[in-house]
Amino acid sequence: MSALLAAVSADSDQFVAQNVFFGVIALLMIVSALKVVTTSNVVHAALWLVLVLAGAAAQFILLGSEFVAVTQVLVYIGAVVVLFLFGVMLTRASMGDDETAAGEKRVMAAVVAGLLLAVMSVALIDTFADDRVVIDEPQLVSTVADSIFSQYIVPFEAVSVLLLAALIGSIVVARKD
């Protein structure tokens, strides 16, 4: 957290507006993400998840990737969160648990996550000490489209087949016999 703030303030003289927006959105995302993993109400967790995903879309716009930002809003906020709310509705009887998670387990999970964060932060700060992202102009949608349908056509088709397989698979798994 403090490393993040230090990184933000390091070059605030150059891109003041971007850094202020980044800081505000990043803070919102982190607080919302903590709420997602700590709140005991499943519906509230899904709604906090919406805030995290919207914040990620804002970060994509800050990085000049408008198409990814729009797709994020469409697919994640529009489809995935609705799917979660449907899931909550269909499994309503078992809501409001997680108060029962053992304190010891909680501490161990926090230690694991904290250690992971420490290792990753040290590695990142050591490797990308002051690499800067310079965004002259947003990445055009036509560039992304050209790239998907020429250079990345095989992975694109593979993802299409994967989506079809997941669709059929989830119908087969969830079907009532």
Added chain:
Amino acid sequence: MLLNQFLLLAAVLFCIGVYGVLVRRNGMLVLMSIELILNSVNINLVAFGALTDDVGGEVFALFTIAVAAAEVGVGLAIVLLMYRNRRSIDLSEADLLKG
């Protein structure tokens, strides 16, 4: 903007997601924590794409979004099946394979 500020934000979100996966017992909430993890990876991909000025980062972020959507679909189907069979989505009760 520094590259590191995006990467550190993604690392924080990733670790919060890992904490959620480890601590949550409700299947739906574990799936939501997995979404946090996948989303932090997307931030990394787009940030590296912007650093190298290569469109590949964005394209792979889009692929990750598609894979995450497929994962949520299958995961929810499994949680629903578990609920239908056991009337509970507490993952600590799903220990049929425990030796």
